[in-house]
Amino acid sequence: MAVKEAVKEKIVSREFPEYIRDPNPDKGLDETIKRLTPEKIEKTIKAVLGGRSARIKAVLDTCIHCGLCAEACQWYLSNDKDPTYAPVAKMRMTIWEMIKRDGKVDAEFIKQCARIVFTECNICHRCSMYCPYGLDITFIIGMVRRICFLLGVIPQRQLDQNQAHIVSLNQVWYSQNDWLDTNQWQEEEVGAGFKDLRIPIDKEGAEAMWLPLGAEPKTGIYHIERTAKIMHVAGVDWTVPGKDVWDSSNMPMFVRDFETMQRIVRGLYDNAARLRVKKMVLTE
Amino acid sequence: MLGWKELPFEVIQTGEFYYELLMDGRIKIDKAKKIKEPVTLQDPCNIIRRAGAAEKFRYFVNATCEDFRDMTPNREHNFCCNAGGGLAALSNWAAHKAKGNRVKAEQIKATGAKIVITPCHNCSTGIKDVIKYWNLGVKNMFFDEILVNTMVIPEELKAG
Numbered sequence: 001m002a003v004k005e006a007v008k009e010k011i012v013s014r015e016f017p018e019y020i021r022d023p024n025p026d027k028g029l030d031e032t033i034k035r036l037t038p039e040k041i042e043k044t045i046k047a048v049l050g051g052r053s054a055r056i057k058a059v060l061d062t063c064i065h066c067g068l069c070a071e072a073c074q075w076y077l078s079n080d081k082d083p084t085y086a087p088v089a090k091m092r093m094t095i096w097e098m099i100k101r102d103g104k105v106d107a108e109f110i111k112q113c114a115r116i117v118f119t120e121c122n123i124c125h126r127c128s129m130y131c132p133y134g135l136d137i138t139f140i141i142g143m144v145r146r147i148c149f150l151l152g153v154i155p156q157r158q159l160d161q162n163q164a165h166i167v168s169l170n171q172v173w174y175s176q177n178d179w180l181d182t183n184q185w186q187e188e189e190v191g192a193g194f195k196d197l198r199i200p201i202d203k204e205g206a207e208a209m210w211l212p213l214g215a216e217p218k219t220g221i222y223h224i225e226r227t228a229k230i231m232h233v234a235g236v237d238w239t240v241p242g243k244d245v246w247d248s249s250n251m252p253m254f255v256r257d258f259e260t261m262q263r264i265v266r267g268l269y270d271n272a273a274r275l276r277v278k279k280m281v282l283t284e
Numbered sequence: 285m286l287g288w289k290e291l292p293f294e295v296i297q298t299g300e301f302y303y304e305l306l307m308d309g310r311i312k313i314d315k316a317k318k319i320k321e322p323v324t325l326q327d328p329c330n331i332i333r334r335a336g337a338a339e340k341f342r343y344f345v346n347a348t349c350e351d352f353r354d355m356t357p358n359r360e361h362n363f364c365c366n367a368g369g370g371l372a373a374l375s376n377w378a379a380h381k382a383k384g385n386r387v388k389a390e391q392i393k394a395t396g397a398k399i400v401i402t403p404c405h406n407c408s409t410g411i412k413d414v415i416k417y418w419n420l421g422v423k424n425m426f427f428d429e430i431l432v433n434t435m436v437i438p439e440e441l442k443a444g
Contacts (some may be wrong), residue, residue, distance in 0.1 A: 024377055026376060043413040075384045120384065124369065157373040194443050213405045215409075229432055234310040284330075284405065
């Protein structure tokens with residue numbers, strides 16, 4: 001298919017000349033590596049991988065480099081079986097190299113790792129199903145993400161969304177007012193067509209607590225409208241939480257910001273426990 | 285997790301909840317309103333591969349659509365939409381992502397479906413990118429949209 005990529009210079013990896021990619025400018029990768037020092041990189045890698053856990057060892061020491069995972073990966077299959085897209089190659093070009101060089105890698109290398117783990121793997125877990133040992137390859141990708149995240153080298157838009165989660169515990173910078181107001185406005189709007197339609201906020205003992213994706217009350221308002229209609233027609237005793245956390249998405253989980261990740265999960269569970277609901281119904 | 289050995293509540297996805305509503309008979313489908321166009325279903329990695337809701341989703345789709353065509357491979361062997369793992373946020377990498385998911389475009393094309401159903405918003409982002417980049421000329425629909433369009437709405441619930 002003819003697409004706009006004419007005469008662009010390719011990026012060729014220094015360590016792995018077979019890794020050739022189109023450039024894709026991203027401030028989160030290009031600018032942030034300027035802040036790194038070799039000491040900082042080494043210290044961070046050792047902090048994450050230092051006391052190597054059994055879980056990490058199980059993957060790194062058991063892998064026999066058979067490459068069966070390659071055929072499982074849509075990145076590999078879609079890019080004409082380019083071996084640099086194989087899951088095992090993604091480990092080899094990142095974590096194995098870090099370990100081999102005992103954490104003594106430079107900023108450019110970290111940038112390359114970040115590109116691999118943040119933009120060329122979906123942590124979809126398909127490779128593990130095709131691995132003869134069932135190794136948790138995505139867990140290793142996650143460890144590399146953790147290292148890159150701690151070093152601040154992460155695609156700008158993922159970082160933006162993560163910052164939103166850190167501050168507001170949802171991905172769209174919604175305040176509690178925005179959230180409550182959106183629900184009440186929708187209740188009026190949808191309610192006009194139905195008898196006694198409610199979007200109950202903070203109702204104790206409800207059967208189901210509905211938790212949308214953060215973007216839904218902001219840009220996908222019709223999801224609230226449809227959900228209200230479905231719940232009303234089915235006669236479900238339902239509720240939405242009036243307090244944080246109500247956004248069921250979790251970018252911190254993907255970028256391995258464990259601290260914020262657990263604040264979100266905890267907030268969701270606390271809401272369910274506080275309202276003594278029977279089910280948490282998440283859209284994600 | 286978080287101090288509970290066993291959670292005092294269930295955690296389910298909306299698609300699984302809709303399945304329950306259909307099974308309990310709390311929602312009835314109007315046969316005349318069922319989707320006539322051929323549809324296919326994107327199996328989300330986390331809900332299918334890791335949480336096993338594949339059959340529930342198929343029950344839902346068969347109940348609301350007349351012509352359901354599964355992708356190959358499907359269920360827990362399905363390919364990711366390429367928006368998973370936080371890649372949904374990377375709109376400045378859209379071409380890179382869509383190119384990296386040619387297999388998904390081929391999968392969708394092979395079914396001959398006119399509508400790709402996505403149970404989660406994340407998958408919708410990925411599938412829309414794939415549809416646009418590879419000019420598939422198909423539509424994307426959500427579970428809630430399909431259910432609202434096909435369910436029986438009793439007269440006594442309507443206003444006025």
